[in-house]
Amino acid sequence: MAKVLVLYYSSYGHIAKMADAMAEGVRQGGGEADVRRVRETAPDDVAKSAGFVVNENHALLTDPNELTNYDAIIVGTGTRYGRMSSQMAAFWDTTGGVWAKGGLVGKVGGAFTSTATQHGGQETTLFSIITNLMHHGMTIVGLDYAYEGHTGLDAVNGSTPYGASTIAGGDGSRQPTEIELGGARHQGKRIAELAAKLSV
Template identity: 65%
Template structure:
């Protein structure tokens, strides 16, 4: 049985909902999953004025060394100008000790994101996350086309071969669709299954 971490940051809840769906994919495949979020770095008055909210049923990650306990890590961040948010970047900036020890070498990793619009930088944000995971020595799993739900243009939908995605609209009113959530579940399952095979 593989042990998978879903690590995310979410200002308004969209990536948190995707994290839940990814965890469903992991546990539905018979593996263990924990969800953690990274610390808020925005000043409290800014976070309050902007209406940021944190899920009370999820816990903050204790620190970078916690990553060593998992066979796979799935990292999610909303897009900030086509790259990961500063909160997630700040967390990865603390992982130098893990990199020095090669502590994550060979672990399986995947990524996910949320943007306001269809062309809001989903793929560049996914790559900004993947870059960190590659530097850490991780084996990357994408949202392969075995998940056909990302295909077609009949409705607005997330999904890219580089990771699971969703769209929030500019006012945050759009919640992840069932297709977006199915992609997240598929990604969680693929990471868990891959991690289990590599550990065998």
């Protein structure tokens, strides 16, 4: 059984919902899933005035050395101008010691994201996450086209081969659709299955 970490940052709850769906997929793939969040770095008054939502059901992960306890790591964050959020970047900036020891080499990695608009930087944000994972020597698994949600044209949905995604809307009112959550489940399942094969 692969042990999989779903590590995320979410300002308004969209990514937290996607993280739970990703973990559900991991379990469907026979894996053990831990869902953790990274620390909020915005000042308290800024976070409060912006209406940030913290999911207290998911514990913080602050020690980068904990990453080495997992067979796979799936990283999710909303986009900030086409790249990962500063909160998530700040966490990965602390992983130099893990990198120096090759602590994540050969493990499986994946990414997921959320944007306000349909073309709001989902793919570049996913690649900004994937770049970090590849520098750590991880094998990347995206959202493959066996997931039928990629091909539907009946509604606007976040969907890229590089990772699951959702569209939040400019005011954050749009919640992840079943197609978007299904993409997260599909990717999580694939990652768990591959991680189990590689860790034998």
